[in-house]
Each structure stands twice: as C-alpha cells, then as structure tokens.
Amino acid sequence: xxxxxxxxxxxxxxxxxxxxxxxxxxxxxxxxxxxxxxxxxxxxxxxxxxxxxxxxxxxxxxxxxxxxxxxxxxxxxxxxxxxxxxxxxxxxxxxxxxxxxxxxxxxxxxxxxxxxxxxxxxxxxxxxxxxxxxxxxxxxxxxxxxxxxxxxxxxxxxxxxxxxxxxxxxxxxxxxxxxxxxxxxxxxxxxxxxxxxxxxxxxxxxxxxxxxxxxxxxxxxxxxxxxxxxxxxxxxxxxxxxxxxxxxxxxxxxxxxxxxxxxxxxxxxxxxxxxxxxxxxxxxxxxxxxxxxxxxxxxxxxxxxxxxxxxxxxxxxxxxxxxxxxxxxxxxxxxxxxxxxxxxxxxxxxxxxxxxxxxxxxxxxxxxxxxxxxxxxxxxxxxxxxxxxxxxxxxxxxxxx
Amino acid sequence: xxxxxxxxxxxxxxxxxxxxxxxxxxxxxxxxxxxxxxxxxxxxxxxxxxxxxxxxxxxxxxxxxxxxxxxxxxxxxxxxxxxxxxxxxxxxxxxxxxxxxxxxxxxxxxxxxxxxxxxxxxxxxxxxxxxxxxxxxxxxxxxxxxxxxxxxxxxxxxxxxxxxxxxxxxxxxxxxxxxxxxxxxxxxxxxxxxxxxxxxxxxxxxxxxxxxxxxxxxxxxxxxxxxxxxxxxxxxxxxxxxxxxxxxxxxxxxxxxxxxxxxxxxxxxxxxxxxxxxxxxxxxxxxxxxxxxxxxxxxxxxxxxxxxxxxxxxxxxxxxxxxxxxxxxxxxxxxxxxxxxxxxxxxxxxxxxxxxxxxxxxxxxxxxxxxxxxxxxxxxxxxxxxxxxxxxxxxxxxxxx
Numbered sequence: 092x093x094x095x096x097x098x099x100x101x102x103x104x105x106x107x108x109x110x111x112x113x114x115x116x117x118x119x120x121x122x123x124x125x126x127x128x129x130x131x132x133x134x135x136x137x138x139x140x141x142x143x144x145x146x147x148x149x150x151x152x153x154x155x156x157x158x159x160x161x162x163x164x165x166x167x168x169x170x171x172x173x174x175x176x177x178x179x180x181x182x183x184x185x186x187x188x189x190x191x192x193x194x195x196x197x198x199x200x201x202x203x204x205x206x207x208x209x210x211x212x213x214x215x216x217x218x219x220x221x222x223x224x225x226x227x228x229x230x231x232x233x234x235x236x237x238x239x240x241x242x243x244x245x246x247x248x249x250x251x252x253x254x255x256x257x258x259x260x261x262x263x264x265x266x267x268x269x270x271x272x273x274x275x276x277x278x279x280x281x282x283x284x285x286x287x288x289x290x291x292x293x294x295x296x297x298x299x300x301x302x303x304x305x306x307x308x309x310x311x312x313x314x315x316x317x318x319x320x321x322x323x324x325x326x327x328x329x330x331x332x333x334x335x336x337x338x339x340x341x342x343x344x345x346x347x348x349x350x351x352x353x354x355x356x357x358x359x360x361x362x363x364x365x366x367x368x369x370x371x372x373x374x375x376x377x378x379x380x381x382x383x384x385x386x387x388x389x390x391x392x393x394x395x396x397x398x399x400x401x402x403x404x405x406x407x408x409x410x411x412x413x414x415x416x417x418x419x420x421x422x423x424x425x426x427x428x429x430x431x432x433x434x435x436x437x438x439x440x441x442x443x444x445x446x447x448x449x450x451x452x453x454x455x456x457x458x459x460x461x462x463x464x465x466x467x468x469x470x471x472x473x474x475x476x477x478x479x480x481x482x483x484x485x486x487x488x489x490x491x492x
Numbered sequence: 493x494x495x496x497x498x499x500x501x502x503x504x505x506x507x508x509x510x511x512x513x514x515x516x517x518x519x520x521x522x523x524x525x526x527x528x529x530x531x532x533x534x535x536x537x538x539x540x541x542x543x544x545x546x547x548x549x550x551x552x553x554x555x556x557x558x559x560x561x562x563x564x565x566x567x568x569x570x571x572x573x574x575x576x577x578x579x580x581x582x583x584x585x586x587x588x589x590x591x592x593x594x595x596x597x598x599x600x601x602x603x604x605x606x607x608x609x610x611x612x613x614x615x616x617x618x619x620x621x622x623x624x625x626x627x628x629x630x631x632x633x634x635x636x637x638x639x640x641x642x643x644x645x646x647x648x649x650x651x652x653x654x655x656x657x658x659x660x661x662x663x664x665x666x667x668x669x670x671x672x673x674x675x676x677x678x679x680x681x682x683x684x685x686x687x688x689x690x691x692x693x694x695x696x697x698x699x700x701x702x703x704x705x706x707x708x709x710x711x712x713x714x715x716x717x718x719x720x721x722x723x724x725x726x727x728x729x730x731x732x733x734x735x736x737x738x739x740x741x742x743x744x745x746x747x748x749x750x751x752x753x754x755x756x757x758x759x760x761x762x763x764x765x766x767x768x769x770x771x772x773x774x775x776x777x778x779x780x781x782x783x784x785x786x787x788x789x790x791x792x793x794x795x796x797x798x799x800x801x802x803x804x805x806x807x808x809x810x811x812x813x814x815x816x817x818x819x820x821x822x823x824x825x826x827x828x829x830x831x832x833x834x835x836x837x838x839x840x841x842x843x844x845x846x847x848x849x850x851x852x853x854x855x856x857x858x859x860x861x862x863x864x865x866x867x868x869x870x871x872x873x874x875x876x877x878x879x880x881x882x883x884x885x886x887x888x889x890x891x892x893x
Binding site for chain 2: 198212214216223224225226227228229230231232233234235236237238239241242243245246248249251252254255256294295296297298299300301308311312315316317318319320321322323324325344345346347348349351353354355356358383384385386387394395429430431432458459460461462
C-alpha cells in the first residue's frame with residue numbers, strides 16, 4: 092500500500108503539503124488518549140505565504156502509543172514562531188526516542204539537480220534608533236539649527252557596510268571557520284547547476300560585488316557574515332501612533348521627525364558567536380555616533396537571534412538521505428549550504444537529542460519567503476516520496492550504526 | 493456698528509476663524525449675480541489640522557458689485573493647494589483693483605510681543621530614489637553579494653549635511669543676500685522675546701548647532717538655507733503596492749528592498765534661485781553616487797518649489813500694518829522673518845499686482861502645522877480687530893501714497 096506494511100512504519104502525523112512555514116508551530120489538534128495537549132497559538136497568518144514545503148515531521152522510534160499531531164501551523168514562522176520552543180519543551184514526552192528531525196525549508200542551488208543542505212547561517216535582527224527633539228518639528232521653522240535624528244541615523248547606517256557589501260564593523264569577520272565550502276565544491280562545479288552570470292541575471296542586479304568566481308560568490312552567500320539594512324522608518328520604534336502625525340499629503344516634507352529607526356539583518360556563520368557580534372556592533376555604532384558629537388541619543392536593540400546550523404556529514408542519516416534522494420531523482424544530490432537561517436534546527440537538536448536532516452524541495456527560482464512564491468509539482472511529489480522513504484528506512488539506518 | 497459705516501468699508505467675504513490652512517483654496521460658494529463661479533476642490537482635509545489662522549482676504553477697492561466668496565478651504569494647504577493658482581487665474585476679474593493681499597499663516601517669534609513677518613524662506617521638496625535588483629530579495633539567501641539600494645541611499649543622504657546641520661552640497665550657500673537680519677535686530681534684542689536657551693528648551697533638543705548667539709540662531713533659521721532629510725521609505729516611490737509585500741511580522745528583517753526613497757526638504761532664501769539649487773543638488777548626488785561605483789541607479793525628483801517672499805518695508809501698507817498692530821496691542825510690533833514658506837505669497841503678488849501683508853497671529857509655541865496645534869483666544873480676537881482695521885484703512889493708506 093501507499094504507506095508500506097504498517098508494522099514497519101513509525102506512526103507519524105498527517106503528511107500535508109502546505110504553503111507557508113516549515114516546522115514552526117505545533118498545532119492544537121487534540122490527540123485521543125494523549126494526556127496534555129498543545130493549545131494552538133492564535134492564527135496570525137498574513138500574506139504573502141512563506142516557503143512552500145512539505146510539512147516537517149518528527150520521526151519517533153519506537154512508535155508512540157498515540158499518533159503525533161501534525162507539527163505545522165501555516166504562517167507562524169513569518170510571525171517569529173512565538174511559543175514554539177515552549178510548546179515543544181512542555182511536551183517532550185511526545186517526542187521521546189526521536190531519531191531524526193526532518194525540516195524542509197531550504198532550496199536547491201539551481202533548477203535541475205536535487206540538493207541536500209548541510210549548513211545554514213545564523214541571523215541577528217537588530218534595530219538602531221536615534222532620538223532627538225521632544226517632538227516632531229517643522230522643517231521651515233526649525234530646519235538648520237539642530238542635529239536631526241534621521242540625518243544622524245543615515246551616517247551611522249552608512250558606516251556599517253561599504254559599497255562592495257563588505258561589513259565595516261571591526262571584528263565582524265572574526266571566528267569564521269575556513270574550509271566550509273569544501274564539501275559543496277566536491278560535486279557542485281561538475282553539475283553546472285550554478286554560474287555567476289545565471290545567478291546575477293536571476294536576482295536582477297547589474298553587478299555582483301562578491302569576487303570573480305562561483306567559489307567566491309558561494310563563499311559570500313553561505314560562509315561569510317553579511318549585514319543588510321532592510322528598513323528605515325521615521326518616528327520612535329515604541330511609538331504606536333508614530334505614523335499618524337505626519338503621514339499626510341505633500342507637506343509630509345515639512346516635518347522633521349523627532350526619532351528614526353533603522354532595521355538591520357545580520358547573517359553569521361560557524362563558528363561565530365552571536366553575542367560577540369552584537370558586542371562588536373554596539374561598540375561600532377557607539378563609536379561612529381560619538382564622532383558626530385550631536386545632542387541626540389542612540390540605542391541598538393536586538394530583536395532576535397537564531398543560531399547557525401551544520402549537519403554531521405558522517406551521520407548515518409545524512410548518508411541515508413543522500414541515498415534516498417539519489418534513488419528518487421536518479422542523480423547524485425549536490426551538497427549545499429544556505430545563507431538563510433533556521434533557528435529551530437539547533438534548538439530541536441538540543442531539546443530532542445536528535446540530528447536535523449535539512450531536505451530542500453524547491454528550485455532556487457521559487458522566490459521563497461517572498462511575493463509570488465511557487466513550487467514545481469514534480470518537486471512536491473518526489474519530495475513527498477523522499478520523506479516517506481526516510482521515515483521508513485530511518486530505523487534501519489539507526490540499527491546499522 | 494461692527495463693520496463701521498457701510499460706505500467706507502470694502503465689501504469682503506465672511507471673516508471666519510478656521511483651523512487649518514491659510515489662503516490656500518477658493519471655496520465654491522456660489523456668488524449671487526456673479527458670472528462664472530469656482531468649483532470647490534474635492535474636500536480632502538486630513539488630520540492633523542494646519543495652523544490656526546483667521547481667513548485670508550483679498551481687499552478690493554473699489555468695492556466689487558458682488559460680495560467676494562470666502563477664500564478659505566480648510567485642509568487644502570496640507571494637500572498642496574492643488575488648483576489654487578488655476579482657480580484664481582481663471583477668475584482674475586473678481587480681484588480687479590485689489591490693493592493688498594492679507595495672509596495670516598506665520599507666527600510670532602516669542603510669546604508676548606506681536607510681530608509682523610517681513611520675509612520667508614522658499615522650499616524645494618525633492619526625493620532621492622535608488623533602484624537595484626529586479627525584485628525584493630531575501631537577506632539570508634542573497635545578503636552580502638550585491639550593493640543594496642538602501643545601503644547606497646544612506647551613504648548619499650549622509651553626504652548632504654554634516655552633524656552641525658551645515659549643508660555639504662557645493663554651491664548651496666551661493667547668492668545668499670547679506671544683511672537680511674538688520675530690520676529684525678533693530679527692535680528684537682530689547683524685547684527679550686527670544687533667547688537661545690528658551691528656544692532650545694522649547695523645541696526640546698539638548699544642543700543647538702547654530703552658533704553662539706541669538707543673532708546666529710535667527711540667521712540660520714531665517715536667512716540661510718537648510719536641508720532636512722524628513723523621511724526614508726523602502727520600495728519604489730511609484731510602486732503603490734510597495735508596502736504589501738514585506739510589511740508583516742518580525743521577518744520583515746529578512747527582506748532586502750529592491751528600491752529605497754529618501755525625502756528631502758530644502759529651504760532657501762533671498763536671492764537664491766531654486767533652479768540653480770536643484771542643479772547643485774543633482775550634481776552633488778550624482779557625484780556621491782558615482783563614488784560608490786555600484787550597479788544601482790539613482791534619481792533626484794523635484795516634487796514642488798515654493799519661492800521665498802519679502803515685504804517692501806517702505807510700502808504704505810507695511811507702515812499701516814505696523815501702526816494698526818501697535819494700536820491694537822499697545823506695543824510696537826517686532827519685525828520678524830520666518831523659516832517656513834508661503835508659496836502663494838509671491839504668486840498672488842504677481843497675479844494680482846498687489847503686495848502681500850503677512851500678519852502672524854499665534855505664539856511661537858503654538859505647534860503650528862503639527863499635532864496639538866492651538867491658538868490663544870486673545871490672539872484670535874485682537875487679530876480679527878487688526879484685520880478689520882486694515883481693511884477699513886487701506887484705501888486711505890493708498891490715497892496718502
């Protein structure tokens with residue numbers, strides 16, 4: 092049958108193809124016979140959906156007495172997966188004896204050849220706020236006689252990266268582990284799955300700043316830290332009414348905002364420690380701001396930190412996944428890293444004592460996490476087959492260890 | 493009676509105290525007996541209201557055959573006074589023989605002593621847009637390998653003013669006319685109406701950047717150009733859907749916007765030519781952007797230009813206004829300039845061939861054009877009396893010329 096002999100398959104929650112979100116929340120479906128059950132987080136799904144993916148599953152062995160609930164709540168990752176860690180912690184009994192954690196939220200490096208992800212960058216979300224006058228001021232009446240918070244902020248933000256996308260914060264390249272691309276480069280060049288020019292055209296930029304070869308580019312995307320200024324807003328970050336006072340008509344040009352906030356996304360890599368990077372950032376921002384000698388105030392706020400993740404290449408599950416993907420697609424999968432972040436990966440490994448298998452399903456052009464996301468039908472179907480076989484064969488891989 | 497002997501008073505539209513807007517639109521009240529009448533602009537009043545003011549009036553002599561309509565449409569100035577110029581041009585006959593244009597939209601320099609405004613700065617509203625990738629990109633997947641538009645923009649914006657609020661655009665202080673403060677300084681210091689420390693405390697900043705004396709500060713606010721960065725937004729300025737794609741949840745940190753826009757308010761002074769300043773700005777922005785050598789594109793867009801304005805101190809109407817204010821308030825008015833802009837002032841002078849009288853009513857702490865705007869009751873009542881007497885005595889001032 093579709094699921095093979097019942098006795099050989101660990102019982103698991105319903106396998107569902109869903110848009111939006113990886114293993115990012117635990118649903119509140121009541122499990123008959125189970126003791127405590129998880130309350131669902133309030134649904135907060137917002138457009139656009141996150142990456143298309145098969146659901147992520149915990150594969151327990153031996154089979155639990157009751158079926159596991161589906162571990163999927165669409166939209167939760169886009170909202171920070173609030174409560175996920177606590178929900179799993181409070182119900183660790185459900186996951187006793189877990190062998191592997193399968194997460195499908197990454198992407199192929201190209202369009203044709205299936206991939207396995209063996210490393211991801213971490214992420215620090217931070218904001219830099221400058222506060223000045225007690226209230227918004229009129230650019231006619233008061234323009235020209237004090238240091239304006241938004242002008243100060245542009246100077247500090249401009250000091251973070253150079254025009255080549257190199258991070259200018261001292262200490263920010265410390266502790267980057269060398270040799271991170273080696274595993275990928277054993278197979279990737281021969282696959283012709285990735286080219287500088289193809290990548291440049293796909294993201295639609297005139298020039299890439301990262302080196303002169305595919306190796307340079309992938310090293311920058313996968314193995315070096317990056318710092319992006321993703322947003323600037325006027326008004327204070329804590330002021331819920333900040334947009335009401337001056338977002339009207341052409342004369343919004345007239346108002347000097349009393350505060351301004353810049354948002355920064357930092358990606359970091361093995362073996363960097365995020366706490367140390369935050370210290371470097373704070374020191375740099377304080378230094379650059381002090382140089383301005385203005386009467387304003389500046390603050391760096393850290394909103395979230397998600398750690399980097401790496402697979403153990405020698406693990407029997409990694410080898411199992413390579414074999415299963417190879418058989419399903421009739422070609423050797425590429426080993427890739429990814430520049431994005433999966434904060435739950437290392438958390439789940441620690442909480443459950445089981446390794447993560449990161450199984451990408453979609454093509455690099457899928458526009459994941461962005462508007463007009465998609466996935467190819469064949470990727471979805473073969474991806475489902477790979478997950479099914481992993482679940483069936485995991486107990487044997489364990490036994491063969 | 494309230495209006496004096498009917499025969500001596502030019503007929504004029506209803507005098508109304510209204511929040512929001514100076515002489516900024518012509519209402520559509522139908523005038524009995526008049527031929528063509530003005531269609532009202534669609535009401536677009538938006539919070540917060542602009543400055544409180546008495547309405548502005550055109551004072552014709554001889555009296556027209558029909559009463560003039562009230563020349564007030566609340567909220568229109570905040571929306572750019574669209575169509576005002578065209579509406580007046582199309583009905584110049586109504587204003588034939590106008591002697592003066594009274595505008596009440598400026599402020600006293602302090603709290604106690606009434607003022608007459610004899611000069612205002614002009615304004616250029618401009619935006620600086622940087623466009624990069626064909627679409628928004630993910631800061632994890634793509635961060636670190638191309639020049640990001642918002643990062644480029646922060647560098648260009650940071651190059652416009654220094655931390656002391658001095659404009660760094662070459663040529664921007666050309667053609668500033670010297671001696672512009674002389675008229676104000678003949679009376680202002682003795683009035684004790686204005687102090688560095690009082691002003692600093694009122695606007696709520698820790699330090700002022702403009703010099704060490706009241707003279708320096710007023711020169712900067714009234715007689716020198718200023719450049720304020722008033723807003724930065726991600727996404728393209730022409731993209732109506734720009735906020736829909738990534739303004740959701742905490743992962744807005746994940747998205748590198750494909751474009752970013754900075755808004756700039758420039759105030760300029762006699763005898764600067766705005767066209768020349770725009771050229772200087774374009775040249776500077778192009779130069780600073782070229783230094784970055786990125787693959788992105790930059791554009792400077794000018795949204796509106798309002799000219800500076802100055803009173804003719806020797807005009808009989810200026811002398812009349814000084815005398816009338818002195819009699820109403822029992823004190824000599826101060827002669828002040830203002831840093832703000834009244835684009836209709838010079839336009840009306842040219843169109844009607846009549847000089848503008850700029851009659852401030854409110855105190856400097858009234859928070860004009862901003863949230864929580866106010867006006868003191870006594871200012872409103874005495875202001876009304878001043879307007880009434882000006883209208884009664886203007887014909888005699890003309891005759892005595």
